[in-house]
Amino acid sequence: xxxxxxxxxxxxxxxxxxxxxxxxxxxxxxxxxxxxxxxxxxxxxxxxxxxxxxxxxxxxxxxxxxxxxxxxxxxxxxxxxxxxxxxxxxxxxxxxxxxxxxxxxxxxxxxxxxxxxxxxxxxxxxxxxxxxxxxxxxxxxxxxxxxxxxxxxxxxxxxxxxxxxxxxxxxxxxxxxxxxxxxxxxxxxxxxxxxxxxxxxxxxxxxxxxxxxxxxxxxxxxxxxxxxxxxxxxxxxxxxxxxxxxxxxxxxxxxxxxxxxxxxxxxxxxxxxxxxxxxxxxxxxxxxxxxxxxxxxxxxxxxxxxxxxxxxxxxxxxxxxxxxxxxxxxxxxxxxxxxxxxxxxxxxxxxxxxxxx
Amino acid sequence: xxxxxxxxxxxxxxxxxxxxxxxxxxxxxxxxxxxxxxxxxxxxxxxxxxxxxxxxxxxxxxxxxxxxxxxxxxxxxxxxxxxxxxxxxxxxxxxxxxxxxxxxxxxxxxxxxxxxxxxxxxxxxxxxxxxxxxxxxxxxxxxxxxxxxxxxxxxxxxxxxxxxxxxxxxxxxxxxxxxxxxxxxxxxxxxxxxxxxxxxxxxxxxxxxxxxxxxxxxxxxxxxxxxxxxxxxxxxxxxxxxxxxxxxxxxxxxxxxxxxxxxxxxxxxxxxxxxxxxxxxxxxxxxxx
Numbered sequence: 001x002x003x004x005x006x007x008x009x010x011x012x013x014x015x016x017x018x019x020x021x022x023x024x025x026x027x028x029x030x031x032x033x034x035x036x037x038x039x040x041x042x043x044x045x046x047x048x049x050x051x052x053x054x055x056x057x058x059x060x061x062x063x064x065x066x067x068x069x070x071x072x073x074x075x076x077x078x079x080x081x082x083x084x085x086x087x088x089x090x091x092x093x094x095x096x097x098x099x100x101x102x103x104x105x106x107x108x109x110x111x112x113x114x115x116x117x118x119x120x121x122x123x124x125x126x127x128x129x130x131x132x133x134x135x136x137x138x139x140x141x142x143x144x145x146x147x148x149x150x151x152x153x154x155x156x157x158x159x160x161x162x163x164x165x166x167x168x169x170x171x172x173x174x175x176x177x178x179x180x181x182x183x184x185x186x187x188x189x190x191x192x193x194x195x196x197x198x199x200x201x202x203x204x205x206x207x208x209x210x211x212x213x214x215x216x217x218x219x220x221x222x223x224x225x226x227x228x229x230x231x232x233x234x235x236x237x238x239x240x241x242x243x244x245x246x247x248x249x250x251x252x253x254x255x256x257x258x259x260x261x262x263x264x265x266x267x268x269x270x271x272x273x274x275x276x277x278x279x280x281x282x283x284x285x286x287x288x289x290x291x292x293x294x295x296x297x298x299x300x301x302x303x304x305x306x307x308x309x310x311x312x313x314x315x316x317x318x319x320x321x322x323x324x325x326x327x328x329x330x331x332x333x334x335x336x337x338x339x340x341x342x343x344x345x346x347x348x349x350x351x352x353x354x355x356x357x
Numbered sequence: 358x359x360x361x362x363x364x365x366x367x368x369x370x371x372x373x374x375x376x377x378x379x380x381x382x383x384x385x386x387x388x389x390x391x392x393x394x395x396x397x398x399x400x401x402x403x404x405x406x407x408x409x410x411x412x413x414x415x416x417x418x419x420x421x422x423x424x425x426x427x428x429x430x431x432x433x434x435x436x437x438x439x440x441x442x443x444x445x446x447x448x449x450x451x452x453x454x455x456x457x458x459x460x461x462x463x464x465x466x467x468x469x470x471x472x473x474x475x476x477x478x479x480x481x482x483x484x485x486x487x488x489x490x491x492x493x494x495x496x497x498x499x500x501x502x503x504x505x506x507x508x509x510x511x512x513x514x515x516x517x518x519x520x521x522x523x524x525x526x527x528x529x530x531x532x533x534x535x536x537x538x539x540x541x542x543x544x545x546x547x548x549x550x551x552x553x554x555x556x557x558x559x560x561x562x563x564x565x566x567x568x569x570x571x572x573x574x575x576x577x578x579x580x581x582x583x584x585x586x587x588x589x590x591x592x593x594x595x596x597x598x599x600x601x602x603x604x605x606x607x608x609x610x611x612x613x614x615x616x617x618x619x620x621x622x623x624x625x626x627x628x629x630x631x632x633x634x635x636x637x638x639x640x641x642x643x644x645x646x
Binding site: 032034086089092110112114121122131138139141145147174 | 389
């Protein structure tokens with residue numbers, strides 16, 4: 001067991017330990033599995049598969065418990081194929097579950113009541129709800145009708161949103177002429193026009209440059225806070241998480257591996273700090289190595305990984321080494337923590353599979 | 358009380374939404390006006406070959422008429438079916454629906470509070486309106502040049518029945534193709550099904566020859582002919598029927614009964630389309646979207 005404390009945590013989610021105030025999303029033992037057909041390689045096999053197909057059941061989501069309160073901004077993390085998107089599809093009613101229950105804003109999502117559909121939005125990274133050949137302003141107008149937004153309110157909200165993202169000019173240009181980042185911004189505007197109480201974002205910053213990512217972060221934070229909107233975000237960019245989310249839910253292989261605050265994840269899963277020392281000139285290796293920590297030498301720069309529990313004792317001693325010009329002490333980057341989390345889980349899965357066979 | 362007020366209000370809202378969908382679809386179609394204009398002109402080419410073909414057929418036979426059609430009648434008939442087909446044919450509808458299922462863009466209609474079938478209908482009305490705007494002039498010109506082939510103008514009730522049949526043929530064509538497209542929820546690729554449908558449609562709609570020709574083909578059940586069977590199928594109402602009304606081939610109670618059959622098919626196909634959508638989306642959701 002690599003992270004022994006994660007399992008009990010998962011089991012107690014439906015209990016009072018993680019009870020949230022004013023819950024808008026309640027998910028209990030939600031599971032989705034579907035049958036996939038194996039398509040073997042080669043012509044002969046293809047012909048055989050015309051008569052006999054082999055199938056297996058894929059458990060995309062295995063029994064997730066989750067409760068999200070109004071105004072929470074939750075990051076849903078997990079490696080590719082972990083079940084993040086399936087979970088969002090379940091919550092937005094695109095997919096019906098195999099087992100379990102879910103309520104979003106008091107509705108069962110997959111019943112797809114209009115009353116429910118007027119109160120949430122789903123933005124999928126590369127899929128557009130905007131009309132390709134028309135300016136986004138036209139799609140907005142259609143949304144105004146579909147979502148029954150009062151004309152004066154519609155204009156006020158639209159103007160506010162396009163100004164926040166700086167895309168007022170772009171909404172009059174055919175969507176196909178826009179860049180990916182510009183399109184994404186307009187997609188977000190379209191999704192927020194009807195002031196959804198719940199917003200699902202599936203990799204909203206995928207493929208965007210740093211500036212566009214930053215703009216979108218600012219925008220989402222601003223809108224989310226002002227409207228007290230509940231947001232669930234899936235992403236592979238830890239920048240998104242760090243900028244936006246207090247709460248992180250990690251799912252791997254269809255199961256919740258971790259559910260807690262971002263600060264806690266860093267706290268729990270970082271065992272050491274990264275200490276970077278700058279010397280006047282390349283130092284004597286033995287001088288550094290004698291501390292007994294893993295270290296890397298880059299000319300006059302040395303990077304040490306020091307146990308968190310010992311940093312207070314060790315750091316003065318390290319600094320006392322002759323010729324230290326500058327020092328920085330940093331946490332392990334979030335990317336690394338999460339990558340390690342995924343890797344550890346994959347190792348555990350492999351081990352349990354071996355044990356079973 | 359409040360509910361009684363709310364219902365017309367909701368209906369009005371629905372109509373407004375539909376109108377906006379129509380307006381936006383119109384704008385979208387206008388983006389491709391060049392393609393449209395070309396497509397319209399292309400439609401006139403087959404009619405020229407039909408005229409030559411039937412002229413040859415008539416000159417080869419000594420008979421003045423075939424199945425009740427003179428040479429002029431036949432040419433008028435094909436011009437009229439061309440007009441009917443401008444209402445009932447739905448290029449790209451079935452394959453478009455199937456594509457939206459395959460590439461996942463149909464999800465939008467599961468998430469947003471908007472009905473896919475109404476949306477498709479609005480888009481198709483827009484498509485047709487743009488087409489008529491572009492095609493009106495060339496159509497008028499062709500009909501003017503060919504006026505000599507036509508019998509004298511029919512009376513007002515016949516014209517009214519003709520117009521009604523055109524509207525019904527639009528709806529019939531729409532719901533038949535939309536239902537076909539919904540099969541995309543069950544099959545990855547519907548183009549071969551659509552091809553099969555087109556073939557049957559081509560033969561039994563009267564697009565290729567007047568259905569009256571089938572009156573001489575017995576089917577062996579109680580003296581019924583193939584034309585009688587086809588009369589109960591939906592296909593002839595997408596081409597033959599309207600032309601036959603104009604040319605005075607269907608009259609009186611026969612006309613009323615035929616219009617009723619057509620309307621019946623419209624209702625049946627609208628229901629089929631709706632059921633296919635419900636079952637299809639249920640399957641889609643179960644399968645994993």
